[in-house]
Amino acid sequence: MKPQELQSLDRRLSRFLEDLLSPMGRSERRHWARVYVQGLLLDGERKSIEPIASRIPEADVQALRQFVGQSPWAVDDIQHRLAKKVVDLFSQPEVWLIDDTSFPKAGSQSVGVARQYCGALGKVANCQVAVTLHWGNGQMSCPLGWRLYLPKEWLQDAERAAKVKLPTGTTYKTKTELALELIDQTVDWELPQLPVVADSFYGNDFGFREALRSRQLHYVMAVEPTTVVWSTDPNVALPWPAQTGRPRRYPARESLPAAKDLLTLSQSLPASAWRGVCWRQGTRGKQRSRFALSKVWAAHGWRKQEHPERVAEWLLVEWPQDEERPTKYWLAELGPKRPGLQRIAKIAHSRWRIELDYRELKEELGLDHFEGRHWLGWHHHVTLVSMAYAFLRSEQARVKKNFWLEPASDSPENAVRADPP
Numbered sequence: 001m002k003p004q005e006l007q008s009l010d011r012r013l014s015r016f017l018e019d020l021l022s023p024m025g026r027s028e029r030r031h032w033a034r035v036y037v038q039g040l041l042l043d044g045e046r047k048s049i050e051p052i053a054s055r056i057p058e059a060d061v062q063a064l065r066q067f068v069g070q071s072p073w074a075v076d077d078i079q080h081r082l083a084k085k086v087v088d089l090f091s092q093p094e095v096w097l098i099d100d101t102s103f104p105k106a107g108s109q110s111v112g113v114a115r116q117y118c119g120a121l122g123k124v125a126n127c128q129v130a131v132t133l134h135w136g137n138g139q140m141s142c143p144l145g146w147r148l149y150l151p152k153e154w155l156q157d158a159e160r161a162a163k164v165k166l167p168t169g170t171t172y173k174t175k176t177e178l179a180l181e182l183i184d185q186t187v188d189w190e191l192p193q194l195p196v197v198a199d200s201f202y203g204n205d206f207g208f209r210e211a212l213r214s215r216q217l218h219y220v221m222a223v224e225p226t227t228v229v230w231s232t233d234p235n236v237a238l239p240w241p242a243q244t245g246r247p248r249r250y251p252a253r254e255s256l257p258a259a260k261d262l263l264t265l266s267q268s269l270p271a272s273a274w275r276g277v278c279w280r281q282g283t284r285g286k287q288r289s290r291f292a293l294s295k296v297w298a299a300h301g302w303r304k305q306e307h308p309e310r311v312a313e314w315l316l317v318e319w320p321q322d323e324e325r326p327t328k329y330w331l332a333e334l335g336p337k338r339p340g341l342q343r344i345a346k347i348a349h350s351r352w353r354i355e356l357d358y359r360e361l362k363e364e365l366g367l368d369h370f371e372g373r374h375w376l377g378w379h380h381h382v383t384l385v386s387m388a389y390a391f392l393r394s395e396q397a398r399v400k401k402n403f404w405l406e407p408a409s410d411s412p413e414n415a416v417r418a419d420p421p
Helices: 003-008 010-024 027-041 049-055 061-069 075-089 158-163 175-188 206-214 262-268 341-363 375-405
Strands: 095-104 114-118 123-136 141-148 196-198 219-222 228-230 275-282 285-298 312-318 328-333
Touching: 003 010, 010 027, 010 075, 010 375, 027 049, 027 061, 027 375, 049 061, 061 375, 075 123, 075 141, 075 375, 095 114, 095 175, 095 341, 123 175, 123 341, 141 175, 141 341, 141 375, 175 206, 196 341, 206 219, 206 328, 219 341, 228 262, 262 285, 262 312, 275 341, 285 341, 312 341, 328 341, 341 375
Parallel strands: 095 196, 196 219
Antiparallel strands: 095 123, 114 123, 123 141, 219 328, 228 285, 275 285, 285 312, 312 328
16 A cells, blocks of 8 residues: 555544554554554555555554553454454355465564464475465455464473463463364454354364364354265164163164265265356356265264264265266355255355455465464464454455545446445
8 A cells, every 4th residue: 555545545544443442551552553554555565664664654663562562452452343344344254264474484482483384485494384264255354363383392391482472371272172262262352253154174063063062153164075974864773782781872883884984985975966056257258067965974983883973964076068977065054954055055165265364464464474482472463464464454445435425426327226226
């Protein structure tokens, strides 16, 4: 954004930030928060503190460093307010999006940095990883919360943890546990509950899907074709107890129906199971493919005689007409009724929005440009970046609303349309 463009939005930016920044307390904190957000919005290759200060005449490097890295303003309170504001931007919210993103790093001193899989580079590399929850629909999305993943070695080295000022009592949590933390936080904030969508890293985790069901949350989760399921209910009746010995608590493995991997099951479905569906009108035209929907029961741990609760899920499979085999698989829970094929396909394919968010957050707003090393500074930075991104989304929503609600004065109908045709 050019300086003159930002200046033209000055009044709306002030209104947008006013209630968000009130938990910061002191006026100087609110001032430097506004300066930092302005610096994130302005054009520039780097969005770290020194380049931001160089673009804004009244900015002070030391003051900004103290505000971002050390000032004790409450991240959770501000993220809560921001989430409420984001919800108001969306007229037709559709999904909660869970994913993780990485931040390549050259050194080893920044909080959470380790040799681990780096999605930004597509390989194992030195990086930080954050789990995020976004609120979105087919046209717009925005992050609601962040959790920095800490590899175990960070919790096993007290000296290293002290250097980055990890909060007392911090314990190791997997990415799926961090995702559930974000979901629980969003539920506690009393935001409208939506289907949870995630890639196969999260969808492959039986326990993660089970945890969502225990929270009475709907979901559509990508899974791998090697996932094993039953196509008929495995909750078979137990045999009459023998006169001697302990009564059987679970059915014998040999009495269960045959379990199949998703690829095998999908290829065995009849031709009548497959239907063409258009789930979105994109910039390249209608997004169409061929799908099948089938009820299944996950066979997680059945070979090891594990006995989690076996509940029905919907298997959605995509098999484009010109492909030799199915290309994508999802397991879903969307309520007691059979979901419409178009609806579930639309939800399943909504995850592209979060990838667009990550790209814009990094390329436009410097999400991965933070150079501080401490826990608090990192969380302050991502919160301020989220503010800047939500402001851009609010401007996008305002323009779209005006487009539909404010027809030209010479319009032949001279009427207001509340919804697009």
